[in-house]
Amino acid sequence: MPKVEETRLEIDLNALAHNYHVLKSNLPANTQIMGVVKAFAYGTDSIVMGKKLVSLGATHLAVAYIEEGMRFRRRGLDIPILIFYPQLEDLPKLLEYNLTPSVYNFHFLENLNAALIEHNVIDFPIHIKINTGMNRLGFDMTDVNRLTQLLSANKHVKVEGVFSHLSAAGMPEENEFTQLQIDNFKVAVEAFKRNVNTSFIAHLCNSSGILSHPEAAFDMVRAGIALYGYGNNPEEQKNLQVVASLKTRIAQLRVIPPGSSVGYDRKFKAEKTSKIATLPLGYADGISRIYGNQKAEVLLHGKKAPIIGNVCMDTLMVDVSEIECKEGDEVLIFGKQHTALAFDKEKQSIPYELITRISQRVTRVVINKE
Numbered sequence: 335m336p337k338v339e340e341t342r343l344e345i346d347l348n349a350l351a352h353n354y355h356v357l358k359s360n361l362p363a364n365t366q367i368m369g370v371v372k373a374f375a376y377g378t379d380s381i382v383m384g385k386k387l388v389s390l391g392a393t394h395l396a397v398a399y400i401e402e403g404m405r406f407r408r409r410g411l412d413i414p415i416l417i418f419y420p421q422l423e424d425l426p427k428l429l430e431y432n433l434t435p436s437v438y439n440f441h442f443l444e445n446l447n448a449a450l451i452e453h454n455v456i457d458f459p460i461h462i463k464i465n466t467g468m469n470r471l472g473f474d475m476t477d478v479n480r481l482t483q484l485l486s487a488n489k490h491v492k493v494e495g496v497f498s499h500l501s502a503a504g505m506p507e508e509n510e511f512t513q514l515q516i517d518n519f520k521v522a523v524e525a526f527k528r529n530v531n532t533s534f535i536a537h538l539c540n541s542s543g544i545l546s547h548p549e550a551a552f553d554m555v556r557a558g559i560a561l562y563g564y565g566n567n568p569e570e571q572k573n574l575q576v577v578a579s580l581k582t583r584i585a586q587l588r589v590i591p592p593g594s595s596v597g598y599d600r601k602f603k604a605e606k607t608s609k610i611a612t613l614p615l616g617y618a619d620g621i622s623r624i625y626g627n628q629k630a631e632v633l634l635h636g637k638k639a640p641i642i643g644n645v646c647m648d649t650l651m652v653d654v655s656e657i658e659c660k661e662g663d664e665v666l667i668f669g670k671q672h673t674a675l676a677f678d679k680e681k682q683s684i685p686y687e688l689i690t691r692i693s694q695r696v697t698r699v700v701i702n703k704e
């Protein structure tokens with residue numbers, strides 16, 4: 335078997351810079367950009383991406399969990415990092431590593447407050463999350479009055495940000511709902527300005543918000559998927575460049591006669607003489623079994639080849655009958671010239687899931703560092 339290093343994820347920093355500038359140019363000039371680098375920077379490389387985003391001008395980073403934020407601190411990044419999902423047991427680490435929690439309920443706020451009193455901390459920066467319609471995390475609009483009263487009398491925390499999240503910013507057919515969320519958010523922001531402080535950063539937009547509703551940019555935006563080159567509709571996708579390309583090489587080629595089968599459970603049966611290439615990556619590398627049996631296509635010498643049979647743990651097979659090729663030839667699973675959307679031709683998932691699932695055993699190779 336060839337080594338797994340034959341399979342690699344190529345990360346193009348020029349493409350990241352390009353996308354950053356596309357987003358920037360879509361926004362009012364003074365809008366700050368928070369680079370969302372959760373889940374290994376959407377499956378790429380957290381530290382490389384975080385550092386590049388800072389050098390491009392991002393003023394904040396955001397991750398999901400505290401461990402992700404601590405990695406940046408250990409690697410010397412000292413810009414503000416928002417933790418979307420802090421846990422109660424993280425409180426000492428939030429203080430120690432100077433990470434900013436998203437605070438989305440009273441229970442967490444009370445516990446945070448107690449920890450700050452215990453450690454004699456004042457003005458600890460927090461971002462308050464408001465639920466404007468997503469119904470995932472956040473204080474409800476009906477909590478805002480009580481919340482702002484509590485916070486106005488609290489010297490231990492400092493409200494550095496107030497934010498919310500859009501549910502369907504990339505769906506034009508949901509624009510009315512998005513507008514309702516924007517209006518709710520404005521109401522919450524005004525209440526904080528009146529009752530808490532006037533200098534916090536208000537932020538609402540994710541990538542689709544930036545690209546499809548830039549009028550709702552407020553003070554800062556949280557850019558995720560678009561930085562990595564994917565939009566949530568063709569219009570958003572138009573000007574972006576895919577950052578990460580998952581590549582491998584043909585491990586073995588064989589020609590099989592009609593009636594032969596390929597792979598576990600004999601799911602592919604050749605109707606005619608067929609040329610089959612085995613590729614050294616499988617579901618343990620992040621290519622789900624849902625993509626077996628002609629549900630996805632890879633790119634080989636500029637031509638599309640379907641995945642046939644069941645995807646194995648470490649390998650998958652593609653039908654290359656119509657393609658001139660040899661063992662060792664490079665194959666693009668998905669990436670710049672063949673996006674995750676093209677790979678997932680039956681739209682069984684979304685680029686977010688495809689790219690964040692590329693497992694850590696796949697070697698990351700960074701290109702265009704300067």
Ligand SMILES: *Cc1c(COP(=O)(O)O)cnc(C)c1O
Nearest residue numbers: 370499540541556557558559560
């Ligand atoms: C992941 C995430 C983002 C980034 O969303 P994209 O659609 O990838 O731009 C922004 N805000 C929150 C709260 C998130 O969880």
